[in-house]
Amino acid sequence: MSMEKHPLHLKIPELQKSEEVESAVEKQERLTHEKIPNNPNERIDAYMDRLENIFLNPNERVRERNLEMVKDKIYDNLLIKKENFPESYFELQKRVAREQGHGDIEITTDMRDQMMNVAIEDQKHSLDQWTDYLTSEDAVYPAWFKYYAWSQIIKLSQFDKERGEFKKRTDSTVAPYPDIYREPLAELCDLYEKVKEDNKALKDDEVKRLFSERFPSAYAELIQKSLASQIENQEEIKGEWIKYEQGDMRQAEKLYESLEGKGTGWCTAGKSTAKTQVEQGDFYVYYTNDSEDKPTQPRLAIRMNGQNKIGEIRGILPHQNVESMMQDVLDRKLNTFGDAGDIYREKSYDMQRLTKIEEKTKSNQELSKEDLIFLYEINNKIEGFGYDKDPRIEEIRSQRNMKSDCAVMFDCKEEEIAIGNPDDITETTKLFSFEKDNIDYSILSKLKPDMKVYEKLPNKPIEFKNPKQLNYEELSKERSGVETKILNPDMMNIDLEKAKTFIPDLGQFNGKPLYEVMKYITETYGDKYTLPGLEYRDFIIKNPDKLPQLKDDNYYFFPGSVFRGSSGRWYVPYSHWRGDGFVRHILWLGYDWSSDCRLVLLEA
Secondary structure, three states: OOOOOOHHHHHOHHHHHOHHHHHHHHHHHHHHOOOOOOOHHHHHHHHHHHHHHHHOOOOHHHHHHHHHHHHHHHHHHHOOOHHHOOHHHHHHHHHHHHHOOOOOOOOOHHHHHHHHHHHHHHHHHHHHHHHHHHOOOOOOOOHHHHHHHHHHHOOEEEEEOOOOEEEEOOOOOOOOOOOOOHHHHHHHHHHHHHHHHOHHHHHOHHHHHHHHOOHHHHHHHHHHHHHHOOOOOOOOOOEEEEEEOOOOHHHHHHHHHHHOOOOOOOHHHOHHHHHHHHHHEOEEEEEEEOOOOOEEEEEEEEEEEEOOEEEEEEOOOHHHOOOHHHHHHHHHHHHHHOHHHHHHHHHHHHHHHHHHHHHHHHOOOOOOHHHHHHHOOOOOOOOOOOOOOOHHHHHHHOOOOHHHHHHHHOOOOHHHEEEOOHHHOOOOOOEEEOOOOOOOHHHHHHOOOOOEEEEEOOOEEEEEOOHHHOOHHHHOOOOOOOOEEEEOHHHOOOOOOOOOEEOOOOHHHOOOEHHHHHHHHHHHHOOOEEOOOHHHHHHHHHOHHHOHHHOOOOEEEOOOOEEEOOOOOEEEEEEEEOOOOEEEEEEEOOOEOOOOEEEOEEEO
């Protein structure tokens, strides 16, 4: 019986002899006490098992912590370094400024640094999208294909739709990493799966042609094909919901066939992906009628986890957002799902309200205070059905004067708002925004506890609350909300240079969740010591030689601050010594405390 050659061995012959594969093989042999046969398939499978255990671990906490630990290395290896930015990048910015009527501007050192920071953040976000997607439940590809896709994507720049190809990435590439095109990726996975199951599939001329192409070329070809597919009779909304029942592989085949060549952008358009998703739960698709009055055009999809829980909803707009004309159709369907539909009904409400604000903007109607609070996401994020934020939000905001809008939202005058420059803060200032990510905590003494403070307007507030006011266990349960930093007001006038540290013994909390540690610290030490937070972590990073007692192998937490990240979860800042400096880190309140964790307090 012949063994089929693994697609990874066919595409990357040298992989099975690589150092990382050798290490995975040795580790598996130690754990199982069994010798792994010296053939490419077995060795590659051992490596894939190792990666799957790390990045696709079924334990959500373990998986997220593993990914969080490796992200710094990903950034170090893949983000453009400032010394590699090409001069042509800055010349382009000058040309754009001139074409926009700003004349011949001079790009100062600070401006260059700011431009580079923005470009690096864009690259970081594009990498995060890929890591989040490939480690999510939505990406139901086999582990080996995820590895191969990732190994190729990190070599590419953006997709050029006009030329139908990916731009090459070098050390001086400023552009983000490629967008995710789920349908073409799923189709490519299907092709490779065919070859994996039976190498004879390569006798098919089309399979052989596409498989033989380099990943960028094959992926680009399938993207072009997807983008070229046009929705027939697009204004028609009459149609029919069709249910594909969980576990029925015949219906999964029909689902795949109904989406083939329709350009939905859904990963379900891949045959193996369609089968996997139908294995995991019921699947509903709304098809609008074609010119012959037959429901053939897929416009909405509802993927279920099992039969009673909605997994996701997708439309056919960019980033899989739902068309505004399809909202009523979707709402009526959600009514049939009971509580499971309520979550998505909230998203539907957000989309309808955003549509009304968009219409007001186009007709030059004034937006109310409530409209502005919603648009700027002051209280809650605007949730849509796509993978990314609805682009209309930024489009509408960009047409408005943020300072005057803030005056309306926060019931103050424009002259009572200071943005960017701490020197603009006066006795009458009611609102201040740093307007940058790496904020300068040394100016806290200029702020007042009752002042509204933002990291970045309009929706990254900084609040001042005594840690005793916080219910850490409840915070550990939250999964949504605007990005928020909470600082300890007691730190506003502390002389960090003179402050003496105290490290309590918390060994009794090993293996217990972080929120229990935080509760204990505030109740036990809150009256005796001052709890430092982000401002103190920032201080030791800038002044590493002033805290030699923290330069060891432990992880030092700063309990005076918690902050909610983009995921909606609350985190505690911590740092550790990496030989050449202290490094910024965060840990979710639900993660466990370990023996190498320490907590920093300041003597009152």
